[in-house]
Amino acid sequence: MCGIAGLAFADPRHVEDIVLRRIAGAIRHRGPDGYGVFTDGRVSLVHTRLAIIDLAGGAQPLGNEDGLVQVVFNGEIYNYRELRAELVALGHRFATHSDTEVLVHGYEAWGLDLLRRLIGQFAFALYDRRDGSLLLARDRFGVRPLFHARVPGGVVFGSEVKALFASGLVQPAPDPRGLDEVYTFWAALPPRTPFRGVESLEPGCWARYRRGQWQTGRYYAIDYPAAPVEPADAVEQLDHLLRSAVDLRMRADVPVGSYLSGGLDSTITCTLAAELSPHRLRTFSVTFEDPRFDESPFQREVAASVGSEHAVETIGPGAIAESFPDVIRFTETPLVRTAPVPLFLLARLTRERGITVALSGEGADEVFLGYDLFKEVKIRRFCQRRPDSQARPKLFQRLYPYLGDNERAGEFWSRFFLDAGVPGDPLESHLPRFRLTSAIKDFYSADMRGAVSGSDPLEELRGRLPDAFRRWTPVHRAAYLELVTLLSPYLLSSQGDRVGLAHAVEGRHPFLDHRLFELAARLPESSKLRGLREKDILRRWSRGVIPDIVTRRPKQPYRAPDIPSFVGTGAPEYVREHLAEDRVRAAGFFDTRAVAGLMRRADAGKAVGFRENQAFVGILSAQLWHEHFFRNFDVKPVREPPDVWIDTRRHADPVDSRSLNTTTTPLAL
Numbered sequence: 001m002c003g004i005a006g007l008a009f010a011d012p013r014h015v016e017d018i019v020l021r022r023i024a025g026a027i028r029h030r031g032p033d034g035y036g037v038f039t040d041g042r043v044s045l046v047h048t049r050l051a052i053i054d055l056a057g058g059a060q061p062l063g064n065e066d067g068l069v070q071v072v073f074n075g076e077i078y079n080y081r082e083l084r085a086e087l088v089a090l091g092h093r094f095a096t097h098s099d100t101e102v103l104v105h106g107y108e109a110w111g112l113d114l115l116r117r118l119i120g121q122f123a124f125a126l127y128d129r130r131d132g133s134l135l136l137a138r139d140r141f142g143v144r145p146l147f148h149a150r151v152p153g154g155v156v157f158g159s160e161v162k163a164l165f166a167s168g169l170v171q172p173a174p175d176p177r178g179l180d181e182v183y184t185f186w187a188a189l190p191p192r193t194p195f196r197g198v199e200s201l202e203p204g205c206w207a208r209y210r211r212g213q214w215q216t217g218r219y220y221a222i223d224y225p226a227a228p229v230e231p232a233d234a235v236e237q238l239d240h241l242l243r244s245a246v247d248l249r250m251r252a253d254v255p256v257g258s259y260l261s262g263g264l265d266s267t268i269t270c271t272l273a274a275e276l277s278p279h280r281l282r283t284f285s286v287t288f289e290d291p292r293f294d295e296s297p298f299q300r301e302v303a304a305s306v307g308s309e310h311a312v313e314t315i316g317p318g319a320i321a322e323s324f325p326d327v328i329r330f331t332e333t334p335l336v337r338t339a340p341v342p343l344f345l346l347a348r349l350t351r352e353r354g355i356t357v358a359l360s361g362e363g364a365d366e367v368f369l370g371y372d373l374f375k376e377v378k379i380r381r382f383c384q385r386r387p388d389s390q391a392r393p394k395l396f397q398r399l400y401p402y403l404g405d406n407e408r409a410g411e412f413w414s415r416f417f418l419d420a421g422v423p424g425d426p427l428e429s430h431l432p433r434f435r436l437t438s439a440i441k442d443f444y445s446a447d448m449r450g451a452v453s454g455s456d457p458l459e460e461l462r463g464r465l466p467d468a469f470r471r472w473t474p475v476h477r478a479a480y481l482e483l484v485t486l487l488s489p490y491l492l493s494s495q496g497d498r499v500g501l502a503h504a505v506e507g508r509h510p511f512l513d514h515r516l517f518e519l520a521a522r523l524p525e526s527s528k529l530r531g532l533r534e535k536d537i538l539r540r541w542s543r544g545v546i547p548d549i550v551t552r553r554p555k556q557p558y559r560a561p562d563i564p565s566f567v568g569t570g571a572p573e574y575v576r577e578h579l580a581e582d583r584v585r586a587a588g589f590f591d592t593r594a595v596a597g598l599m600r601r602a603d604a605g606k607a608v609g610f611r612e613n614q615a616f617v618g619i620l621s622a623q624l625w626h627e628h629f630f631r632n633f634d635v636k637p638v639r640e641p642p643d644v645w646i647d648t649r650r651h652a653d654p655v656d657s658r659s660l661n662t663t664t665t666p667l668a669l
Contacts, residue, residue, distance in 0.1 A: 002060070003027030003048040003501070004072040004146075005158035006125055007167060008134040010212035012041035013153075019167060021637035024048055026162035028638055029330075030074070030501040035638055036060050038070050043127045043134055046163075047072040048638075050504050052252050052357060053080075058098030065093050068129045069104045074159050075122030075144045076508070077102055078248035083117060107135075115206060115219040119248060119513065123201070125157060133210040140220040141363070141512050142190070142203030142488035145497055149198045155209045160498075161198055161332050166635040170197060174630065176451035179589065182334050183440040183618060184457040187489035194333050194625075203488050220514070222483060223468055223521060224476040230527045230537075237519055238541050245513035246272040249359060256508075257282035257355040259346065260310070261558065262298030264535060265361025265370070267550045268542060269510055273359055274306035283308040284350050284358065286342045289316045293559055298550060305547045313349040315342050320565035321572050325624050330502040331494040332629070334622040336437060336614045338560045344499035351503040362496060363511035366479060366487050367520045368535040369528040370555065375399055376417055377429045377478050378532065384423055393418060399532070426462055426469060429478035430485065434458060439611040440618045443594045461485070473525050562613040566620065567602045578623035587626040590619055 005023045007015060020037050023046050028035070031048030038045040038061040047060040053076070063070045077083070080099035083106060088094065092105040099120075106114040107126055112135075121143035126135040136157060138146045148157040151169040164170040178194035181187070190200040201207055204220035231237070250256050250273065258270045260283040274281040283303050287296040296312070303310035320341045327344050328335070350358055365371045379399065383392045393414035421431035444452075469477060492509075500507045510516070520528065523537065530536040534555065542551050566575045577583065579599055581592045601607040602616055 002050050002072075002074045003030030003159045003163070004074045004123065004125055005046040005156075005163035005167075006044050006072065006134075007154060007156050007169070008043045008127075008209050009154035011153065014041065015039055015044050018637055020044060020046055022166045022168075022635055023158070023163050024638040026166040026635040027158065027160050029504060030159060032504050034059055036072075038063075038072075038127075040129070042132060043070075043129075045070060045072045045125060045127060050356060050501075050506060052076070052254055052506065054096050054098035055253050057096040058100060060100060062096070062098070062100050062104065064104040064108060065095075069107060070127045070129070071100065071103045071107075071124055073100045073103055073122065073124040074146075075120060075124070075139065076249075076251075076506070077118055077120040077122060078251060079117075079119040081251075112206065112217070112219065119515070121509070121512070123159065131210065133208055135206060135208050136201055137206040137219075138201045138203055140204045140514050141483070141492070141517075143492050143497065143507075143509060143512060145493060146201040147193065147198055148201060148207070150214070153212075155214070161193065161195055162635060164198060165629075165633060172629045172633050173197070174589075174626070176448060177455050177457075179334065179448075179622070180441070180452045180455065181457045183336070184434055184438050185461075185485045185489070186336055186437060187333065187486075187493065189457075189461070189485060189489055195629075200489075221466065222480055224472045224480070225522055226473065226476065226524050227522055228524060230524055234519075234523060234527060234537060235541055238516075238537060241513065241516045241519055242268070242510070242541070243272060243276075245510035245516050246359070247276050248513070249508040249510050250276050252357050254356055255279050255282065255354075256357045256359065257284060257350060258308075258359040259283070259350075259361075259507075260285045260299050260302055260308075261361065262295040262302060262550070263361065263553075263556065264538065264542065264546075264550055265364035265511065267302045267361075267546045268364075268538070269359050269361045270302060270306050270308065271546050272510075274308060281306060281308040282353065282355050283310045284346055284353070284355070285310065285312050286346045287312050287314050288342075288560070289314060290561060293561065295556060298553060301547055301549050311349060311353050313342070313346045315345065315560070318565075318570055318572075319345065320561060321575065324565075324621070325574065325628075326502070327499065328621050328624040329628050331498045332625075333494065334618055334625050335494060336440065336618045336621075338562050338565055338617055339558060340494045340499050342560050343495050344502060347500045347503040347505040350505050356504060357506045357508060358500070359508050359510060360496075361511060362491060362507070362509045363487065363517075364535065364538070366482050367511055367517050368538050369475060369479060369525070370534045371482065372399055372534075372555070372557070373429065373433070373482065374475050374478055374529055375532050375534070376432070377475050378529070380417060380428070381474060383418055426465055426477065427458060427481065429474065430481050431458075436610060437614060440615045443590045443598070443615055443619060445588055445591045448589050475525050475529060476521075563602050563607055563616045566616070574624075575620065578620060578627065583623060583627075584619075587623055589622050589626070595619055 024035050028048050031050040033051040034049035036047040045061045061070050061072050077099040080102045083102040087105045122139045123144040123146035147161050149164050149170045156164045156167050156169050158164050165172050173196040175196040178188040178192045188194050190202040193200050205218050207216045258273050260266050260270050285299040288294045320338050323341050327341050379395045396414045396417050417432050421428045527537045584592045584595050
């Protein structure tokens with residue numbers, strides 16, 4: 001796993017070495033094992049390397065045989081050995097054993113059709129010097145990020161927005177509409193970001209820049225061609241693809257560990273990984289001193305079952321608040337929950353224990369309908385068939401018993417789910433969540449309200465839904481919305497790539513193998529959600545494979561403490577500093593009196609509901625985000641040995657490969 005960045009211009013221009021070093025410095029945490037640059041005046045490519053495959057020979061930027069195709073790549077191509085064999089048979093000559101090299105030769109052989117052949121998680125930039133084009137591409141589900149900004153005469157891109165700012169060509173500025181999406185969906189939806197003028201390449205898409213022209217396209221579209229009945233061999237197909245997905249993700253020249261939550265998905269992943277690993281599997285878990293969030297008994301049971309060497313990061317009082325500013329710096333966005341922080345600390349532990357690659361069960365809930373949200377859809381439709389029934393809405397209390405601890409509260413939450421939208425609204429499944437999050441907007445300042453007036457994130461989302469959306473079942477529509485509004489922009493980013501790569505730890509997600517997703521999408525809805533039993537086919541497959549304690553346990557959503565992390569004895573000073581009237585007014589996002597009122601309620605222990613917890617975290621994180629990116633943004637360049645030479649050719653014409661040069665050096669951090 002790595003960091004990539006670069007610049008491309010319509011006409012050749014000189015790029016100072018210090019600019020390229022500064023860009024690398026912005027993303028050096030993603031790849032501390034090496035630093036490489038290619039530049040010819042028209043295109044500059046920057047790479048910081050986390051060495052995982054072909055440790056000695058996989059340095060980047062990497063070119064083809066004559067050096068006329070150059071690539072920088074972040075991610076993994078899991079089927080690179082099979083693709084390499086095909087390309088060798090076609091006459092291509094490989095100089096390394098890395099997965100990166102299949103990109104340059106595959107592009108020569110198949111052009112854009114290469115993207116459909118890849119099994120992996122990736123974001124890459126490929127420069128074809130023969131026609132002067134720069135190709136950007138991102139994996140199907142958006143595991144790896146890729147940002148870009150149009151600038152006068154060119155384009156700047158990078159794995160993180162910091163790299164764009166470090167170029168000096170993109171000035172940090174907030175985008176109110178992007179922020180408004182954060183406070184609707186938990187994250188801005190690609191292509192929008194919270195930064196003005198900066199876009200995120202959408203998952204499953206590519207973009208090409210050539211001599212001032214910008215072109216985009218989609219190579220992968222999510223679909224649910226569900227069959228009416230489950231095939232007789234569905235479990236056998238699932239078994240084959242699960243084992244293949246884990247097996248491919250064990251490919252590395254370093255040991256591969258696994259995250260272990262103690263739930264069904266991570267237990268399946270750890271069990272298969274332990275079978276396939278040539279080493280004793282290393283597993284890593286987050287536990288909480290607060291028993292409301294703790295899952296440690298299940299984690300210990302699974303670790304013992306698979307025989308792993310297990311390590312634990314225990315989250316106690318103060319841990320979340322202490323690391324929260326760093327998490328905002330790495331995630332590059334305001335947050336509405338503190339959940340990324342324990343995973344940030346888990347990645348730090350993983351790196352400290354010598355593991356740089358970790359499997360996770362991420363994606364299984366979206367693919368196999370594991371979330372309670374999907375059950376909500378079924379209950380809501382059940383209630384809509386008998387709108388006068390007093391008994392049917394009580395099913396919501398069975399689904400969320402902690403919400404209805406008295407009759408009045410139970411009635412409130414039942415109406416909360418039923419009254420969130422009119423039947424037939426394509427966003428009906430998610431409107432309760434979207435509207436709960438949107439309560440943060442009650443704290444907007446007058447300027448912020450004016451900046452977003454006339455825009456409607458929900459209406460924009462409705463307008464972007466694919467043509468096939470209305471043909472899918474209501475639950476599959478909800479699954480699609482979960483993939484595009486939460487999984488990619490939030491879970492795989494703020495709780496995935498960003499917190500892992502902050503410590504140079506690569507996460508791998510077997511359940512997001514597109515072959516596995518496509519199998520699940522072809523299955524009838526009932527194969528995955530049978531009545532109110534989630535992930536049914538996974539549970540059937542799991543019998544006799546994983547410990548019974550896991551298959552029998554009720555689902556426990558991953559959560560972390562919110563407001564209690566930031567108030568009371570031992571609360572860090574920065575909380576009050578950033579929520580003070582002058583700081584809130586300077587940022588301009590929120591009303592100072594409303595924020596002061598929320599702070600008083602938090603201090604008094606009265607801010608205990610979902611709305612106020614989300615608002616507190618959303619406001620504090622926005623203040624920290626403003627402080628880091630708009631008041632005090634600074635990126636130091638990578639420091640190198642003085643004798644390292646960077647190719648700074650002043651032209652973009654093809655050159656003889658013998659005179660082509662790139663640099664790859666250890667990072668001196």
